[in-house]
Amino acid sequence: MPDNAFAHRVRKKTGENVFQCYQCLKCSTGCPMAHAMDILPHQLIKEVQLGLREEVISSRTIWVCASCLTCSVRCPNKIDIARVMDGLRQMAHARKGRLGDELVPLFHETFLRSIRGRGRVYEIGMLMNYKFKTKQLFRDIGLGWRMFRKGKIRLLPSRVKKTKEIKDLFNKFRGV
Numbered sequence: 001m002p003d004n005a006f007a008h009r010v011r012k013k014t015g016e017n018v019f020q021c022y023q024c025l026k027c028s029t030g031c032p033m034a035h036a037m038d039i040l041p042h043q044l045i046k047e048v049q050l051g052l053r054e055e056v057i058s059s060r061t062i063w064v065c066a067s068c069l070t071c072s073v074r075c076p077n078k079i080d081i082a083r084v085m086d087g088l089r090q091m092a093h094a095r096k097g098r099l100g101d102e103l104v105p106l107f108h109e110t111f112l113r114s115i116r117g118r119g120r121v122y123e124i125g126m127l128m129n130y131k132f133k134t135k136q137l138f139r140d141i142g143l144g145w146r147m148f149r150k151g152k153i154r155l156l157p158s159r160v161k162k163t164k165e166i167k168d169l170f171n172k173f174r175g176v
Helices: 006-014 026-030 041-049 053-057 070-074 081-094 103-118 123-134 141-149 163-172
Strands: none
Touching (some): 006 041, 026 070, 041 053, 053 081, 081 103
16 A cells, blocks of 8 residues: 655655655666666666555665665666665564565665674674574585685785774664
8 A cells, every 4th residue: 555655754764855856767777786686776766756665675676775776876866766775674674574684684684784793894703603604504505615715815814903993883873
């Protein structure tokens, strides 16, 4: 059932007026993650305009978005679509109930926990934590080994000097 106030709540949260979108498709054609999305960015914006809150909030798209800003840069109406995606993720996370893909939010949480604890991502530790939680410990072991051999991931974590400041930032913005 359409939620007529949904687009206005999205605008209030993000500062972006999705009603300026006239569906030129530039966001979707330039998106490097479009292949993994269940709803393309231009379609998602249309669903926000139509008040299809459940479809939007439960979509995989908002979690797959890499926030690379390609869509935002390409938009002729200067809609910051990446900001809309961030706002929708926050709305989905705050909402109780099923998210579009339970593994994607878990990945985000594990990723941020790694940054909070070490100041930057320690890939092996973060991925082991994620794989343990998803009970898929050996699923991508071949890919991991190839990345390690090519020097793409490090065995030991690098150190950051100001981890306390990073933890303070996480604590400050926890409820935002």
